[in-house]
Amino acid sequence: MGCDVVTEGTLSALLGIRVEGFDAEGNGEVSMPLDSRHLNVMGNAHGGAIFTLADMAFAAGCRGAGILCVSAQCSISYLLPGTCGPLRAKASPVRLGRTLAVYDIMVYDGEGRNIAKAVMTGYVLKKLDCGDAHD
Template sequence: MNAPLPPAPRDPQALAEACAAAMWHNDSTSQRLGMALIRVAPGEAMLEMTVTEAMSNGHGNCHGGYIFTLADSAFAFACNSRNAVVVGQHCSITYLTPGRLGDRLTAEAREVSLKGRSGIYDIHITNQHGEPVAEFRGHSRTVKGQHLPDPA
């Protein structure tokens, strides 16, 4: 049986970290793909993932779906950093250079705009040499719910 979640912290950085911990606990996709949550802040997140043989396509490169999934996970942690449940409404990705077997990919998400229930986030995906691999733009929508209970 799961223990009740602690109340949401008031400090924005502590809140972002607590929301990320609550989400990570249930995020089997990111965990099973070997992603690591490196950093989270209000409207920001950084995740990393190493390209494995199971992620390679017929060209011997990282399948684009795995790069997309890494970017989408960074997007999710960035837009859920304020204790509101937020989902992706629309996104697009542009692949710039292939990810290679053994590459350590980093997805860095930053909030561009947040107005009402709608947000826009840019996610830059690079390899271990800092070379750009892809650019992802996500549009978010806040829905009902919170990750943590309001403080008493």
Template sequence: MTSKELAKACAQKMWAQDTASQELGMVLNDVDAGEARISMRVTKTMANGHGTCHGGYIFTLADSAFAFACNTYNQVTVAQQCSVTFLAPAHVDDRLTAEAREQSRSGRSGLYDVTITNQHGDKIAEFRGNSRTTKGTILPV
């Protein structure tokens, strides 16, 4: 099995159980070893008191992309620490895309950067996540 095939198989298994991402209308667009791209349309129920997308939804989109990127090696991997910097507002009906890329992976620790953009390519936020591999596999070995 190639690294891309392994990444896709892991993603399919995780996606089948990820009701949080699915219920928010997220779409898993692509996955490869250490990478994932997920998109989501901002709905009116995601708007805050300023009429823009609540930051928690943007964080959740980024966190989902991070999770799929760091779980592409068939090792159960969880978030150890995450942070987000909001750069511009997202609006109702915007299509947001989170692209996660592995920066470093050594031993049980990983470092991932996620860029969130809107349908025009404008940067909405930057997210950084530290991962930690735990016991277990996603797929049977």
């Protein structure tokens, strides 16, 4: 696997998730439109779509930190219904260790309201050799 966050042919691609950016400190940001693909029967953003967006923010943050992780644990709290898009998720590292990476992820709706908060712990598989990966 290279140093890009790969989405082609994945669930993230089907949901229209875009990587907006990441940095060497391990922060990551992603966005997702909110259309009929993303809704539950009540017409709000589906919890699974919100979770996937948070997971991709985690992946972008790990990519920025130059590590390849697999999820080891996650908890998510849904705070408000997502009623307008696009949705955005921002991941910030709490701790980047040798074997574990712990992140806080906040998910926002199109009006900037915080609709979910996740805490994700990833098991570090390897350091990525990206050359100058943090442009």
